[in-house]
């Protein structure tokens with residue numbers, strides 16, 4: 087079941103990114119041709135935040151969110167495990183807060199048009215609580231499969247292809 | 251108890267609006283023996299207008315300087331205050347904002363959305379047309395991409411004036427003009443100078459299509475929670491500041507124009523009646539025609 | 550004061566191994582729980598959502614995607630051939646070629662780490678075969694990424710421009726000269742090291758004009774890209790964000806139709822890899838929305854500006870001091886994090902001191918990106934040493950001469966602002 091869940095999420099994120107590129111291209115082309123269409127950039131921004139939260143969750147699932155392990159790796163194993171548990175608890179609490187305050191915010195924003203009003207800003211805001219909920223599930227899954235010490239450690243041995 | 255009010259404005263720290271806000275902040279601190287602190291945040295430091303309004307609606311102790319068009323989302327009738335050629339001169343707004351009709355709208359706004367609109371007397375200037383190519387009439391605006399504010403009144407007005415309305419964040423207008431991704435902007439002169447737009451446009455047509463009056467909206471919940479004497483002090487000082495800011499705007503106009511002309515910008519008077527006719531449809535389109543006569547009769 | 554405590558909390562959480570995005574987000578959110586904060590907590594989520602809703606920021610996902618499309622589109626191997634031809638005859642030929650390749654890749658890619666990782670796979674083994682110490686190979690391949698990140702396009706400059714409200718078009722054009730200066734500085738260093746250690750050329754004679762012409766012809770599509778990117782931005786055909794979209798289309802056309810090397814599978818793989826990178830870099834930006842709000846709410850830049858006015862007698866002393874600070878933070882923190890945390894604070898400070906934010910942007914980006922190549926925390930260092938299997942200590946020793954060259958170039962840029970500013974002024978007024 088998790089396999090389908092993960093695959094669906096990956097494909098969805100991929101389509102969102104492809105759509106983002108396409109709508110940016112269309113917007114710029116139309117404007118260069120002298121008939122600007124105002125909704126394009128907004129649509130791209132809507133796709134962008136959803137790409138971001140899905141991508142963040144996919145990366146978190148591989149333990150790939152950037153972290154500094156230089157200090158922790160010098161500590162005795164039990165201490166490191168204790169610190170890792172604290173991190174996980176704080177992260178889960180933080181994500182719960184985002185869900186709790188994010189959904190009402192999205193509902194409030196349902197009336198708020200985005201730019202020229204093709205889309206409700208609610209759809210944009212919704213990405214944050216949904217993303218936070220997905221990341222809660224992911225963190226719990228990581229704790230089950232990798233243990234407390236391994237939950238935040240990257241699955242990839244080589245840290246490559248980092249953007250900056 | 252210590253009270254805090256944070257004032258947010260989109261204009262820069264040099265703008266007459268912000269200078270008047272800072273003067274009001276000093277007077278409020280003085281009159282409350284330092285029990286009330288007012289902090290001023292220019293250049294949208296606390297977020298876009300939409301975001302700050304949302305913060306206020308959830309009860310934050312923030313006041314924002316906005317035009318009625320922005321508030322029309324919560325009380326649609328208020329949008330008429332930003333409608334094109336509503337009055338000939340900004341001083342005529344005083345009669346409008348003391349009418350029963352307007353005062354009822356303000357109460358409705360507070361009840362329905364939690365936004366308390368305080369004094370609506372901050373005149374920021376009349377909106378003019380800043381372009382790369384000269385504009386004498388509506389025909390010169392055909393196909394010209396003009397940046398405007400992203401709300402129905404503004405978008406319809408610019409469209410009916412003949413241009414292609416293009417919404418963009420105010421802070422991105424300079425680079426958009428410089429890069430040619432828009433061909434013009436409509437703005438009041440003091441704000442345009444604050445963004446150095448005279449460096450990137452060549453012509454200013456004095457269309458004066460909207461008298462940009464703005465007001466301070468704050469949280470009804472926070473405002474009602476103030477001691478009544480503090481409420482009065484805040485109200486009085488912001489009212490006085492609005493008058494100072496408006497006067498400073500008017501006083502600054504000649505100097506701003508002269509500086510822009512020195513920078514090579516050509517100013518041009520246009521036949522306002524032609525534009526006034528073209529935008530009259532905006533009132534019907536947005537359902538404002540029924541209030542227009544009631545508000546402006548006797549002006 | 551509040552902001553300083555929250556920044557300290559963020560650093561503490563990072564030190565105990567929390568992912569940096571979460572460390573920044575949690576520290577920011579703490580603001581709403583402080584006893585003297587009278588703000589509703591749902592401002593927190595709002596600021597996070599807003600942090601992603603900016604038009605200039607749309608350039609980030611697009612330039613990340615281009616980076617991943619480039620290898621599959623056949624652009625990389627063609628540029629490699631040309632770089633080998635142009636620089637392979639010098640002492641330490643393969644190292645020189647790698648630096649020239651970084652400059653050429655820089656015209657399309659915006660990421661130092663992507664460049665260093667790619668080159669370590671493609672050129673690293675060859676260098677070691679030629680008798681280079683693995684740690685030396687790692688150092689030169691890693692530092693080359695700095696050239697890539699400085700020559701436009703540059704993801705770092707996009708973030709700086711977005712966070713500091715500085716024209717991204719100007720920043721891009723301003724990056725050309727520093728990028729070339731870095732290439733020259735690093736090539737001179739390589740020449741001196743290669744002479745001392747007897748590293749040989751890979752070609753025994755200089756290339757003929759004919760050979761160069763032929764290789765240039767083969768990579769013409771890649772070489773033309775930065776030219777029309779800058780022309781397009783200069784003449785307003787597109788904004789820097791939209792340039793990213795055109796660049797994606799360009800890479801697809803070159804890869805699928807001209808080189809005929811890229812298929813649907815490659816495109817899907819590139820999208821997959823990009824989604825993960827975007828999820829990583831943008832989560833930091835998104836979660837930093839609250840810290841940014843606290844910084845303006847507590848008027849941190851104004852306070853610092855007031856404190857520093859008068860302390861620094863000239864813009865140059867201020868720039869030198871800030872550079873030391875940036876090198877320090879750059880060594881300790883990931884580049885995105887430094888840019889996100891310090892740009893909103895420092896840009897108002899330097900602007901108040903009369904320094905052009907474009908000038909400062911190039912200094913800041915160069916130093917912060919360089920920090921990614923140094924111990925103790927450096928993503929480029931991790932990537933390159935991981936691929937080439939060398940120790941961080943050896944790597945750091947080999948990096949020293951190159952670090953000196955980079956700092957010398959930055960010093961030159963600080964002392965002569967026009968090195969950075971004359972091109973944007975010439976082209977954009």
Ligand code: NA
Pocket residue numbers: 654655656657658659660696697698699700701702703
């Ligand atoms: Na680059």
Ligand code: NA
Pocket residue numbers: 879880881882919920921922923924925926927
């Ligand atoms: Na470092």
